[in-house]
Each structure stands twice: as structure tokens, then as C-alpha cells.
Amino acid sequence: MSADILLPLLKSTFGFDDFRGRQAEVVGRVMAGEHTLAVMPTGAGKSLTYQLPAVALAGCVVVVSPLIALMHDQLRGARAAGIRAASLTSVDADFADTRQAYRDGQLDLLYIAPERATGEGFRALMEARAPALFAIDEAHCVSEWGHDFRPDYRLLRPLLDAFPGVPRLALTATADKHTREDILVQLGIPSKGLVLAGFDRPNIRYRVNPRIGAARQLSAFIAANPGPGIVYCPTRDGTERMADRLAAATGRPVAAYHAGLDAERRAQVQHDFVASEDGIVTATVAFGMGIDKPDVRFVAHAGLPKSIESYYQETGRAGRDGDPAEVLMLWGAEDFARARMRLGELPEARLAGERARLDALAALVETVECRRALLLRHFGEAPPENCGNCDNCLDPPKQVDATVLAQKLLSAIYRTGQTYGAAHIEAVLTGRRDDRIVSRSHDKLSVFGLVEGEEARLIKPLVRTLMAREALAITEHGGLMFGPAGRAVMKGEVPVMIAEPPARRGKRAARGGQATNPVGDPLFEALRATRRELAAEAGVPPYVVFHDAALRAMASERPSTRAQLAQIPGVGARKLESWGDAFLAVIRQF
Structure with a gap:
């Protein structure tokens, strides 16, 4: 089918004049x-690559997706655009009606989970009427090399092979080279079928900071980033505590989400967040996979993520609408200590791969160079050395040669028996005579008082760096001991460069990206208010009506007729018919 036919469909259905990136x-x-x-x-608009064919092709596009919430979010958006869409999930009451609608050729899109797609009943449904396309979303789940392997995805191949004439489209945002190769094999896609659109999200600003008071740091971060956001916490209890502290500190609506909550409460938290324009969720990493919310303005990690792949996917939930977004990772030496202890519980076959993933995270938090460049190189890209939109590019840290200080630190750890924590070692090195030090005669050691002045403020960040590099490890009682790389550092065989800790600053200025969102423009705010009312009436989140980008264009261009409104990107024929007059009425008041 030629572009002469596809582009008019793209405009009439989705309101866009042209494709983006590699969509075409x-x-x-x-x-x-x-x-x-x-x-x-x-x-980048992955869903459009099967939703547009669903409109253009004769027959129904079957989409395999891992989470019910994700399917239902996409259903709302598809139906709002006039696409005949349905899902077959455990919570759908119209199961029989949907199957009959499929048999009768009354559906353009059908969503189903992998565990249902591999059953004999679904195979029989497909045999009754062959689909126009199989789309496999979150395709990295098929690979054992991926960070989110799901065995049910491995069972899809027989279904796909049973319909050799039906094209298959696998989609993912998160797959390194090894994982991509495995996906191709597992789903029977030739290597020439790989379309690699890249991993860069230029609208996201990356920040990584040592954790020195998570609630306080996150409160300041949230204050500088209005709009919806997600804060990932390592534990269930942590989500509850963080929600209480952030709600008290920021005055924003904050709710905790984790697997320990009952299903009704989780559903309510998710519903409220999807519908909100300023809500915050503190959550374990289970939250977000099924959230198709484009206007998340920030994502924060209160602790170290599981891997670079997990970090990329979790931070990727910010700024899906293309507007500026910011992400923050807070980390501590204890994060790496716990992660390395968990490595000891893994089977030998997985050990090398998981250690490499942890080392990649260590490189990300340690680097004084462009964080985006390091992230993209991990996925096999060759980015510029400077992105201009991460903390290290915007405010380049000064590098300090801490090789000698590292030797002093390791010497103090060795001479005190490799049993004491960082605070005690710091007290020895800086010459603080407290009762504990004197009673153990640590004030008599040659390393006592060996560090002073500006060098002393480097001890804490140096401990974090040496922990990340496996030069230090944690004993079972919380003390510091040598790690595998410790002796090489002690002997001066490897240099130790660290970023100089920044001086304490006052309240951080709002980031420049916020200027693109005209909060305070009376027309823009009136359009947002109308959007909220219409969304409530339709029972959908506000972004399903129109994204902020469409409202900004309306406020800027002030269309006065339906024909003019139809030229706004994101205003398709169905939305124009459903909601166009309401927005035109608001614009005419200004």
C-alpha cells in the first residue's frame, strides 16, 4: 500500500501529517x-506501527501484550481514535461477544496476553479467521538474555508458525545486541528484518547523585518538576514510608504501590495516577510496565536499579509525549554491597551475565563523562561524547586523583582488622579520638590522623566508588573489607579518579525544559480544565482526549473553525467530531 493511501489514514485517524523516525x-x-x-x-510511537495497519489492512491485527493494564490503556486510546478494538483477558466480561465479533470480522485490533494466546482455544479462533498481523509487544520477554524473561513468550512460536502467510511484528524498546539476536531466533524473524531505530530519548535529562538523605533530595527534585511522576523504591515498606514523607514535604497527592497491597487498592492507585495531572506514585519496580501514560514528567530511583536495561525501561516511562522530562537516580555504597551479595545466590550459568550488568551500573554512577553516551554505548550505539542534557554535561564535575587517598583508606581498613564500618574508618583517618577508637588503641596506628583538610571530604564518595569497583566489600556485620580489586588499588597498580563532591547549594532553580510547558497561560489552563471535564465524562484519562502538545498548539495558533482545528497535530477525525466544538468554544472566549 502506497504512502498516498497511508498518509491520509495517518492524518484522519491519528491527526499526524507524517511518520516519525523509523515508523514509515x-x-x-x-x-x-x-x-x-x-x-x-x-x-517513538511503537503502537502506531500496528494500529495504522489495523485500519489499513483487511482483517484484524492481533497484539500479544504482557499486562492487562497496558492493553486496556491502549484500548482506550485506540477506541478514542475510532479504531474497533477489544481484548481477551481474565477481567473482560464480554469474552464471548469479543470472540464472536472477531469471527464476524468486526474488529480491527484484538489484544491478548501470551498465556492465553498459546492455548488451543485461541488457536481455534485464529483458524476460524486468520489475522492480518501478529504483533508481539515487549518482545524482549521472549529472550532468556533479556532482563524481563517470561516463559509464556517462548510458547508463541508454534502459533506464529501455524499461520506462515501472516506477517509478524515484534516490538521492544529494551534489547542489547545479544537479546536482539535471540528475539529474532525465538520468533522466527530473519536478521534482515531488524529495524533498529536507536535508544536515545533526547527529551529526558539524566541525573545521578549519591544518596545523602533520600526523602529530602526527592522532595527538592519533585518541587522542581511539576506534573505526574514515579518514585521507585527498593522495598515494599520503603514505598509506604516514602509516600508519607513526600506527601508531607511536597503537599502533592502521593500513593504507594506494591504487590503486598490488595488488588482493589492497587487498581485504585493505578487508576488515580493515570487520570491525574500532578499525582505521584512511590512504587516497587512492578509498577509501570502496564502504564501507557504519556505525560509522566519525572521518574526517580531511591536506590540502585536492577540493571542498565531495567533502568532504561523504568526511566523510559517519563516523557513519552516528547515533552521535557527529568530522571534522577540516588545510590549508595550499600546498594552495591547488597547486589553483590545476591550474586552469590545465583546459579553459575547466570553469574557472569549478572556481574557484567552490575559492573555496567557501577560505570554509570561513577562516570564523570556524559551519562547518555555511556547508556547508549551499552546498547551498541556510537553517540556523541556530549549530549548537553545530563548532569555531567550541564555541570561537568571536576575530577580528583584519589589514588593516594584510596591507599590510605585501604590501609586503615586493613590495620583495623577489616571489621569496622565507614564512619569508624573515617574517624581514624581524620584523627578523632572517641572512646571506641581509644579503647581499641586505633589512635596508636600509623594511619591515625593521616587525612586532613579538603582531603577528608573525599572519604565518603571514595568509599562509594571503591564499593562500586569491587575494591571494597561489606562484611556480614556491616564492616568494610577488601574486595577482589582491593589489593591492586592498595598497591597503586590502578589509578582511582573520582568526581569532586559539589559544594552545597541553595534551592535549585527550575530546569529550563519547563519553559516549553506554558503553565500560567490562561488559555492553556482553560483548555486543560475543559480536557479534564471531557475526560471525566468519557471515563478516560485526560491524555486520551488530547496530549499537552495538542493543547499548546491550540493555545498558540488559536484555531476558530473545525477545519483549522483539524490541522493541529494529534487532532484526528474521531476526536474532532467528539470534542472539537468544546475546545473551539473555549478558544473563542480568549
Whole structure:
């Protein structure tokens, strides 16, 4: 099917004049009946690559998706655009009606979870009417090399092979080279079918800071970032405590989400967050996979994520609408200590891979160079050395040669028996004679008082760095001891460069990206208020009506007729018919 036909459909259905990035290539392959693996960053419009074919092709597009919430979020958006869409999940009451609608050719899109797609009943449904396309979302779940392997995905191949004439489209935002190769094999897609659109999310600003008071740091971060946000916490209890502290400190609506809550409460938290324009969720990493919310303005990690892949996917939930977003990771030496202890519980076959993932995280938090460049190189790209939108590029840290200080620190740890914590070692090195030091005669050691002045403020960040590099480890009682790389550092065989700790600053200025969101513009605020009312009436989140970008364009261009409003990006024919007059009425008041 030619662009002469697809582009008018793109405009009338979704309100866009042209494709973005590699969308046209992926859609072209689908329309030509070719098997494809599309690796596209979150926010690049992956869903359009099967939703547009669902409108253009004769027959129904079947989408395999891992989470019910994700399917239902996409259903709302598809239906708002006039696409005949349904899902077959355990919570759908109209199960029989949906199956009959599929048999009768009354559906454009059908969503299903992998565990249902691999059953005999679903195979029989497909045999009754062959689909136009199989789309496998979150395709990295099929690979044991991926960070989120799901065995049910491995069982999809027989279903796909039973319909050799039906093209298959696998989609993911998170897959390194090894994982991509495995996806191709597992889903029967030829290597020439790989479309690698890249991993860069230029609208996201990356920040990584040592954790020196998580609630206080996160409160300041939230104050500088209005709009919805997610704060990931390492434990269930941590989400509850953090929610209480952030709500008290910021005055914003904050709710905790974790697997220990009952299903009704989790559903309510998720519903409220999806519908909100300023809500915050403190959550374990289980939250977010099924959230198709484009206007998340920030994502924060209160502790170390599981891997670079997990970090990329979790931070990718920010700024999916293309507007500026900010992400923050707080980390501590104890995070690496716990992670390395967990490595000892893994089977030998997984040990090397998980250690490499942890080392990659250590490199990300340690680096004084561009964080985006390091992140993209991990996924096999060759980015510029400076992105201009991460903390290290915006405010380059000064590097300090801490090789000698590292030797002093390790010497103090060795001479005190490799049993004491960082605070005690720091007290020895800086010459503080407290009762504990004197009673153990640590004030008589050659390293006592060996560090003074400006060098002393480097001890804490140096401990974090040496922990990340495996030069230090934690004993079972919380003391510091040598790690595998400790003796090489002690002997001066490897240099130790660290970032100089920043001087304490006052309240951080709001970031420049916020200027693109005209909060305070009376027309923009009136349009947002109308959007909220219409969304409540329709029972959908506000972004399903229109994204902020569409409202900004309306406020800027002030269309006065339906024809003019139809030219605003994101205003398709169905939305124009449903809601156009309400927004035009608001614009005419200004």
C-alpha cells in the first residue's frame, strides 16, 4: 500500500501529517507482509506501527501484550481514535461477544496476553479467521538474555508458525545486541528484518547523585518538576514510608504501590495516577510496565536499579509525549554491597551475565563523562561524547586523583582488622579520638590522623566508588573489607579518579525544559480544565482526549473553525467530531 493511501489514514485517524523516525519503514514492511523486529525507544510511537495497519489492512491485527493494564490503556486510546478494538483477558466480561465479533470480522485490533494466546482455544479462533498481523509487544520477554524473561513468550512460536502467510511484528524498546539476536531466533524473524531505530530519548535529562538523605533530595527534585511522576523504591515498606514523607514535604497527592497491597487498592492507585495531572506514585519496580501514560514528567530511583536495561525501561516511562522530562537516580555504597551479595545466590550459568550488568551500573554512577553516551554505548550505539542534557554535561564535575587517598583508606581498613564500618574508618583517618577508637588503641596506628583538610571530604564518595569497583566489600556485620580489586588499588597498580563532591547549594532553580510547558497561560489552563471535564465524562484519562502538545498548539495558533482545528497535530477525525466544538468554544472566549 502506497504512502498516498497511508498518509491520509495517518492524518484522519491519528491527526499526524507524517511518520516519525523509523515508523514509515516498519509500517512499510508490515504492509508488504514481511516479518520484522522493531527496536524503538519508548515514546517513538511503537503502537502506531500496528494500529495504522489495523485500519489499513483487511482483517484484524492481533497484539500479544504482557499486562492487562497496558492493553486496556491502549484500548482506550485506540477506541478514542475510532479504531474497533477489544481484548481477551481474565477481567473482560464480554469474552464471548469479543470472540464472536472477531469471527464476524468486526474488529480491527484484538489484544491478548501470551498465556492465553498459546492455548488451543485461541488457536481455534485464529483458524476460524486468520489475522492480518501478529504483533508481539515487549518482545524482549521472549529472550532468556533479556532482563524481563517470561516463559509464556517462548510458547508463541508454534502459533506464529501455524499461520506462515501472516506477517509478524515484534516490538521492544529494551534489547542489547545479544537479546536482539535471540528475539529474532525465538520468533522466527530473519536478521534482515531488524529495524533498529536507536535508544536515545533526547527529551529526558539524566541525573545521578549519591544518596545523602533520600526523602529530602526527592522532595527538592519533585518541587522542581511539576506534573505526574514515579518514585521507585527498593522495598515494599520503603514505598509506604516514602509516600508519607513526600506527601508531607511536597503537599502533592502521593500513593504507594506494591504487590503486598490488595488488588482493589492497587487498581485504585493505578487508576488515580493515570487520570491525574500532578499525582505521584512511590512504587516497587512492578509498577509501570502496564502504564501507557504519556505525560509522566519525572521518574526517580531511591536506590540502585536492577540493571542498565531495567533502568532504561523504568526511566523510559517519563516523557513519552516528547515533552521535557527529568530522571534522577540516588545510590549508595550499600546498594552495591547488597547486589553483590545476591550474586552469590545465583546459579553459575547466570553469574557472569549478572556481574557484567552490575559492573555496567557501577560505570554509570561513577562516570564523570556524559551519562547518555555511556547508556547508549551499552546498547551498541556510537553517540556523541556530549549530549548537553545530563548532569555531567550541564555541570561537568571536576575530577580528583584519589589514588593516594584510596591507599590510605585501604590501609586503615586493613590495620583495623577489616571489621569496622565507614564512619569508624573515617574517624581514624581524620584523627578523632572517641572512646571506641581509644579503647581499641586505633589512635596508636600509623594511619591515625593521616587525612586532613579538603582531603577528608573525599572519604565518603571514595568509599562509594571503591564499593562500586569491587575494591571494597561489606562484611556480614556491616564492616568494610577488601574486595577482589582491593589489593591492586592498595598497591597503586590502578589509578582511582573520582568526581569532586559539589559544594552545597541553595534551592535549585527550575530546569529550563519547563519553559516549553506554558503553565500560567490562561488559555492553556482553560483548555486543560475543559480536557479534564471531557475526560471525566468519557471515563478516560485526560491524555486520551488530547496530549499537552495538542493543547499548546491550540493555545498558540488559536484555531476558530473545525477545519483549522483539524490541522493541529494529534487532532484526528474521531476526536474532532467528539470534542472539537468544546475546545473551539473555549478558544473563542480568549
